Amino acid sequence: MGRTLIVDYDAGNLRSVQRACHEVGLEAVISADPAALARSDRIIFPGVGQAASAMATLHRSGLALALQHAIAAGTPILGICLGLQISLTHSEEGDTPCLGLIDGRVRRFALDDPRLKVPHMGWNEVRVLRPHPVLAGIEPGDEFYFVHGYYPDPATTDAVLAVSDYEREFCCALGVGNYVGVQFHTEKSGRVGLDLIARFGRWDGRFEAGATG
Amino acid sequence: MLSKRLIACLDVRDGKLAKSVKFVDTKDIGDPVEKAREYYEDGLDELVFYDITASSDKRRIMLDFVEAVAAEVFIPLSVGGGVRTVADATDLRLAGAEKINVNSAAVQRPELISECAHAIGAQNVVLSMDILRVAVSDATPSGYEIVINGGRKRMGVDALAWAKRGEALGAGELVVNSIDADGTRQGYELTLTRMISDAVRIPVIASGGAGRPEHLQQVLTEGHADAALVASMVHFGDYTCSGLKRYLHEQGVKMRMRW
Numbered sequence: 076m077g078r079t080l081i082v083d084y085d086a087g088n089l090r091s092v093q094r095a096c097h098e099v100g101l102e103a104v105i106s107a108d109p110a111a112l113a114r115s116d117r118i119i120f121p122g123v124g125q126a127a128s129a130m131a132t133l134h135r136s137g138l139a140l141a142l143q144h145a146i147a148a149g150t151p152i153l154g155i156c157l158g159l160q161i162s163l164t165h166s167e168e169g170d171t172p173c174l175g176l177i178d179g180r181v182r183r184f185a186l187d188d189p190r191l192k193v194p195h196m197g198w199n200e201v202r203v204l205r206p207h208p209v210l211a212g213i214e215p216g217d218e219f220y221f222v223h224g225y226y227p228d229p230a231t232t233d234a235v236l237a238v239s240d241y242e243r244e245f246c247c248a249l250g251v252g253n254y255v256g257v258q259f260h261t262e263k264s265g266r267v268g269l270d271l272i273a274r275f276g277r278w279d280g281r282f283e284a285g286a287t288g
Numbered sequence: 289m290l291s292k293r294l295i296a297c298l299d300v301r302d303g304k305l306a307k308s309v310k311f312v313d314t315k316d317i318g319d320p321v322e323k324a325r326e327y328y329e330d331g332l333d334e335l336v337f338y339d340i341t342a343s344s345d346k347r348r349i350m351l352d353f354v355e356a357v358a359a360e361v362f363i364p365l366s367v368g369g370g371v372r373t374v375a376d377a378t379d380l381r382l383a384g385a386e387k388i389n390v391n392s393a394a395v396q397r398p399e400l401i402s403e404c405a406h407a408i409g410a411q412n413v414v415l416s417m418d419i420l421r422v423a424v425s426d427a428t429p430s431g432y433e434i435v436i437n438g439g440r441k442r443m444g445v446d447a448l449a450w451a452k453r454g455e456a457l458g459a460g461e462l463v464v465n466s467i468d469a470d471g472t473r474q475g476y477e478l479t480l481t482r483m484i485s486d487a488v489r490i491p492v493i494a495s496g497g498a499g500r501p502e503h504l505q506q507v508l509t510e511g512h513a514d515a516a517l518v519a520s521m522v523h524f525g526d527y528t529c530s531g532l533k534r535y536l537h538e539q540g541v542k543m544r545m546r547w
Binding site: 090241 | 293328358359360364381409411412460515544546547
């Protein structure tokens, strides 16, 4: 399985992700060193928190550039929650320019039903639209744990792997090449979430964009 | 759509599981790490630990305990009891808790809520409220009053006003715990739960009084709660997490049914 690195950029509880990796036999280290990214066989890019401060930290530390290099080098990368959101072009949260690995924006939930609460917090069903090695095995009715007030809205549907519903359908998993991102906290989603991490640990980073199921 | 959540609360004293009745008598009923694992494997959606350790010099025991649970339970963990400072909150987060419950200390110093929200994210700050039914008065127009210190001290603070203030200060979620209903097994305080849930736009967890499966169904429908918290019902083996969820599912309440 090689060396898995969990990117530390002051964005939340990284040890939860590390513990989940260990539970599925994936040895993972937490590091904030840009040079360490280049030496990793796979990278998990987690995150809880606010887009603007996360982007500021990533640029200041050199991690943003290191991530771009890792993408170019074909290293499998898993973004989780904020780690997914900042892979898009722009986030409404703090009007923040993001990494732009995937063309699109991150938008605040604007819900018509006043009884629906924001953040979207709790367990919700994830429906896979496009087969991907990391999502293989998610079955109808499988739910994952979400906590977020913003959601990814990619410019085209090409990269959308899975959706969930909160008043209306929103994208909850994206994939382009060796990058895959999930909006839900797979590390806190029980067995189905651990299985996803295990599959990421076996993934070679290859994904044919545009293949539909 | 979001599922409603079943949450189990474990009161932990000196690293052991305890259960209080009407906040007074407590008795030890087993190893909480073992219980946590059992509930997790049986489909529980979220766990709450309340540290009821009397002395503050035993904080380390709680941190070690949270760490032990976090190593084997992969659902959200929420921890409260004695959180007085941002440092308490961040220590518990590092040990493996997602969410931090603040209660008495926030009533005495409301800025604790915004400080914690800033430090660990609003969505991770749970304002836990112990609430007593009282006569309607100028100080308590809702007819419900906030109490602290495990229900012993009345604060002259209106519960509905406090819930709204807590939301405004940055709490991401509310626990509505009825002192009147706690330990009675006669059902949740539906009026109180619905009143608060309808007044805020953050999730509300109903707590206190669950004795039968239909109590959960009532509070998740009529009570407008987003989650139902149980303790005795599952701790003493009368009900299982999966059994409760199956019942709720059969009653048409949306629950996570695959785990």
